[in-house]
Amino acid sequence: MSAICEVPGGNIAVAETPMLRWVLAYADDALILGHRLSEWCSRAPSMEEDMALANLGLDLLGQARFLYSHAATLENAAQPALERSEDDYAYRRDAPQFRNALLVEQPNGDFAATMVRHMLYASFADLYWRASLAVSDPAIAAFAARSEKEIAYHERHAADWVIRLGDGTAESRRRAQSALDGLLAFADELFETEADQLPLMAAGAIIDPARLRDAYRHRIEQICARATLSLAWPRWHQSGGRQGRHGEHLGHLLAELQFLPRAYPGASW
Amino acid sequence: MVNETTAQETAWAIASALPDPEIPALTIAELGILRSVELMEGVITVSITPTYSGCPATEMIKGDIETALRDAGFSAVAVRLIHSPAWTTDTLSAATLEKLRAEGIAPPHRGQAPHCPLCGSSAVEQIAAFGSTPCKSLWRCITCREPFDHFKCH
Ligand SMILES: [Zn+2]
Numbered sequence: 001m002s003a004i005c006e007v008p009g010g011n012i013a014v015a016e017t018p019m020l021r022w023v024l025a026y027a028d029d030a031l032i033l034g035h036r037l038s039e040w041c042s043r044a045p046s047m048e049e050d051m052a053l054a055n056l057g058l059d060l061l062g063q064a065r066f067l068y069s070h071a072a073t074l075e076n077a078a079q080p081a082l083e084r085s086e087d088d089y090a091y092r093r094d095a096p097q098f099r100n101a102l103l104v105e106q107p108n109g110d111f112a113a114t115m116v117r118h119m120l121y122a123s124f125a126d127l128y129w130r131a132s133l134a135v136s137d138p139a140i141a142a143f144a145a146r147s148e149k150e151i152a153y154h155e156r157h158a159a160d161w162v163i164r165l166g167d168g169t170a171e172s173r174r175r176a177q178s179a180l181d182g183l184l185a186f187a188d189e190l191f192e193t194e195a196d197q198l199p200l201m202a203a204g205a206i207i208d209p210a211r212l213r214d215a216y217r218h219r220i221e222q223i224c225a226r227a228t229l230s231l232a233w234p235r236w237h238q239s240g241g242r243q244g245r246h247g248e249h250l251g252h253l254l255a256e257l258q259f260l261p262r263a264y265p266g267a268s269w
Numbered sequence: 270m271v272n273e274t275t276a277q278e279t280a281w282a283i284a285s286a287l288p289d290p291e292i293p294a295l296t297i298a299e300l301g302i303l304r305s306v307e308l309m310e311g312v313i314t315v316s317i318t319p320t321y322s323g324c325p326a327t328e329m330i331k332g333d334i335e336t337a338l339r340d341a342g343f344s345a346v347a348v349r350l351i352h353s354p355a356w357t358t359d360t361l362s363a364a365t366l367e368k369l370r371a372e373g374i375a376p377p378h379r380g381q382a383p384h385c386p387l388c389g390s391s392a393v394e395q396i397a398a399f400g401s402t403p404c405k406s407l408w409r410c411i412t413c414r415e416p417f418d419h420f421k422c423h
Contacts, residue, residue, distance in 0.1 A: 048397035048407070055323070055399040062322025066352070142353035149423050150322055157398055 009265020012084070012092045018196045020074055021099060022206050024089065025242055027067030028100035031090055032250070033121055034060030035257055036108055045111055052157060056118070059150045064090070066143050091261040095250045102241040103186035105250045112172065113179040115161040120183055122155035123219045124190045124212070131207045140206075159223045166227025177229050187220070188213075188237035273308050276343075280313045281306040283337050290326045290333070291402045294372045297330055299365045304351050312345040313338055318356045320423070321403040358423045375408065375419040383419040385410035395419075 006012055014020065037057030044050035068086035075084045103121060108114045129151060132144035165176040191213045193201070201208040217233065224231040240246070261267060284306055285298035297303045297317070304316040315334050319327045331348045338346045358377040361369075366376035375383030375393075384391050390412035400407040405418040 048399070051401075052397065052399040055403050058323025058325070058403060059321060060323070062319070062324065066322065138353045142355040145355040146319075146322060146352075153398065153421075 025099035031064035033104035112175040116179040119158035
């Protein structure tokens with residue numbers, strides 16, 4: 001392997017194996033959505049909801065930390081001199097190096113948009129981590145067990161709100177419908193599979209998300225029916241996040257998330 | 270020459286007596302957070318498991334263990350996180366559940382709504398799914414009108 005030149009505090013150059021790309025994709029989903037939820041802190045519609053959103057964000061941050069630590073273990077095993085830590089992945093990559101699905105970087109919008117976005121993510125993540133109980137690495141399987149329990153709460157919370165808003169006042173319904181119409185095209189990216197990950201899936205190391213799409217659509221359809229929202233799956237979907245092609249929103253988010261460690265490399269407290 | 274078994278037992282006694290930062294009435298051993306204490310190549314190695322992914326108390330517990338063991342004279346201490354098997358409320362003992370209840374926190378019972386920890390009533394309603402800490406939700410008793418925390422099933 002050629003020597004990688006990294007500037008202290010600058011971007012890291014991740015040697016992306018198919019496994020590492022998988023870890024980073026799911027870690028980045030959790031980190032970016034967790035950060036979005038943290039933006040609600042002190043601005044939620046009620047005190048209870050403020051605490052709920054902060055707790056949801058903390059769960060996701062904790063899940064991201066586990067996965068980034070796992071990425072560090074993988075990279076350090078291949079190249080111990082790198083001395084990677086979880087923070088390197090969160091703070092020392094630029095937008096094109098992030099692998100998150102575009103859904104999670106979408107701005108919070110109003111409360112309805114945040115809840116619809118969370119329903120679209122959590123319904124997927126619940127199915128995905130539950131299926132991942134069967135993966136071959138016991139550490140990943142145990143992580144999936146914990147994450148699934150947490151995300152099941154997320155899904156219930158988001159679905160309750162989507163139902164309440166959709167089947168609520170004319171204004172809450174208009175906002176929920178508008179959020180759903182705007183975000184639905186981002187859902188299918190969650191089910192994309194990368195060709196070079198197929199051997200890992202065949203070996204039982206990771207789960208192919210594509211096989212969960214029917215169950216996912218069924219769940220979303222059930223929630224939307226209870227919310228009396230009209231749902232039409234788009235024929236095309238937004239794509240590119242898993243390959244590092246992001247919208248303009250991610251750069252702004254990272255500017256806030258990464259400012260301190262970029263300005264003061266190696267800062268700790 | 271330190272007796273290894275004694276050192277390990279002493280370290281376990283110290284670590285297992287540490288209170289949980291968020292529910293100080295219970296120890297980290299009672300909550301199933303403390304997994305093992307071993308003497309490995311001269312280092313007292315304490316294994317803990319995180320409860321919720323986002324529980325900020327995990328870092329604090331790690332620090333508490335290191336401080337307590339160093340104060341007791343153990344110079345080489347390592348605390349590591351163990352993820353498998355995942356933490357669950359299913360392993361909490363009956364005595365621990367009763368301690369929670371006595372603290373005013375309705376203990377977890379899988380598949381069941383909590384009972385009021387103050388008056389025992391089953392007429393209760395949830396106020397918020399996310400309470401004062403990640404592991405708790407906030408409820409209210411309809412019979413005695415008191416609000417209470419519920420330790421969620423996990
Ligand atoms: Zn009562």
